[in-house]
Amino acid sequence: MARRRKRKPIPELPVEVTIEKLSHEGRGITHIDGKTVFVDNALPGEKIMMKYARVSSKFDEGYSEEILEPSESRIEPACSNFEICGGCSLQHMSSADQISFKQSILAEHFNHFGGIEPNEWLEPLQADTLGYRKKARLGAKYVMKKETCLVGFREKRSSFLAEISDCPVLVKSVDRLIMPLRELIGSLDSRQSTPQIEIAVGDKQTALVVRHMEPLSDGDQAAWMAFAKEHEVELYFQPKGPTTVHKVLPEGSEERLTYRLDDFDVELRFHPMDFTQVNASINQKMVKLAIELLAPEPGDKVLDLFCGLGNFTIPLATQCDHVVGVEGVDTMVERGYENASHNQLSNVDFYQADLQKDFSDKEWAKDGFDKILIDPPRSGALDVVQYLPKFGAKRIVYVSCNPATLARDAGVMKEHGYKLLQAGVMDMFPHTAHVESIAVFEK
Structure with a gap:
């Protein structure tokens, strides 16, 4: 039987140090006796x-x-919970310096993967830095010793929930619910079997998806419904996996929220569990910028890869001859067609395909395209960029949530003859080290 290693004791006394730089996660780095x-x-x-x-x-x-x-x-953090809550890591840093830090990370990754540098750095996209977060998963935990319920995010350096009463990065319609939710869940029969509340906010609606590990008593159901009516939120219950999510209030209404993209006069419909961008004001600017950079012309055929519910696809369809949107999840293909119909657009098609694997046998992949927009998950779009020569597109806009995989993919695109014309960061997650970026390639 293997011996269990003893954990090294943690020094109790504080140590005076000088911080050398920031890690990519936004933590200070110093060295003590040569150790990081x-x-x-x-x-x-x-x-x-x-x-x-x-x-x-x-x-x-x-x-x-x-x-x-x-x-x-x-600077002085805007949130009194900053030092304990793990939701934000950079509230102690000015917004301007946060942006500079994020741009330096992007530049560092480009340099690391093949010494790439854009011909031009784009001006950073910035908008609201507080009250911006419209999508969140809030943990819930009833603490028996304290006879209280916690609702919010994990503590720094811990799996425990932070004890908070408010969260200034959440939109106001959600921020104001933190304490009422704590009080409500703490009073329920199911207080120990309610681990999380999924939050989704549209332009006019706020939805709560309540995860409950055991069936709710009649009293608990009534309490949740009374809460939803009092605070004017839409209520969903989730007894098991994501497919069990169902709407409770308002009764008989559709399971949809909406947001508009005013620059293109379109409205997108989505389910509370669908992926949507957390920062609506940045999303508005991002969609506009991406389409301006892609520069579609009336006769163009455009490919939108990792298209989701059509965040880029639908506005693109108002600008060119035909758009093809491809997404890995069948439900998002359905949502794409729903949004095309909702906006009375007939020049767009959606297809399901796993873009992280070989998709060369798909009919849509055998077509040529004038321009391509790519918005992949954190793992990037390696299979896609290796296939780019077969699409024949001269101009590509790549929206990224991970500068490392963007830079890696840019290196492959360079091998295929694409030049990096422009790149820049977008402050989708202010006060965190998350780097959202955009890049333009041309052949």
Whole structure:
């Protein structure tokens, strides 16, 4: 039987250190006796008193207990829960410096994968930095010792939920529900079997999807319905997997929310469990920018890969002759056609295909396209970019949520003769280290 290794003891006394730089996750980096230490709530150039949080053989982790010499980039966090809640990592850094940091990450990845640099850096896309988050999964946990329920995000460096009463990055219609939800769940028979609430917000509706691990009593159902009516939210229950989500209130109404893209005079319909962008104001700007960069002409045939419910596909269809949207999930293909019909567009087709695998046998893949838009998941679009020569598109816009896979794919596109004309970052997730970016390639 293998011996269990003893955990190294965590030093109790704080240590004075100087922060050298930021990690890609937004933590400060310093070195103590040649060993790397990642430090929460610390910025480059700062001298701080650091307390250890975790010790391991390869690196250590800590947090700033006292700022001795603050950076000029440091600001007062907007959220009083910043030091404990893991939802944000950069609220102590000015918005301008957050953007510069994210652009430096993108540039670093481009350089790492083949020494690529755009001919031009685009101006960063910025919008609301607070009250922006329209999509979230809030954890819920009843703590018996405290006889209270917690609702929100995990603590920094922990799997436990942070005890918060508000969250300024959530849209107001959700932020104001944190304490009422805590009080409600704490009063229910099912308080120990309600692990999460999925939040989805449209232009006019706020929906709660309540996950419950055991059947709800009549009293609990009545309490949830009374809560939904009082706070004017749409209510869904989820007894098991995602397919069991069903609407409870308003009774008899469609399971849909909506958002408009005003620049293209279209409206998108979505289910609360569908993927949608969390930041509506950035999404408006992002769709407009992506289509401007793609520059579709009236006679063009455009391909939209990883199209989801049609966030780019539907507005693109108002600008060119024909659009083909491809998505891996059948329900999103259905949603795409639903949105085309809703906007009275007949020049768009949707197809299902796993774009992370060989799709060369698909009929749509045998067609040529004038221009292509790609918006993949974090894993990127390696199979897609290797297939690009067969599509024959001269111009490609790539929207990315992971600069590492964008840069990797850009290296492959370079091999196929595509030049990186422009690139830039979009502040989809202010106060976090998440980097959303956009790039334009031309052949």
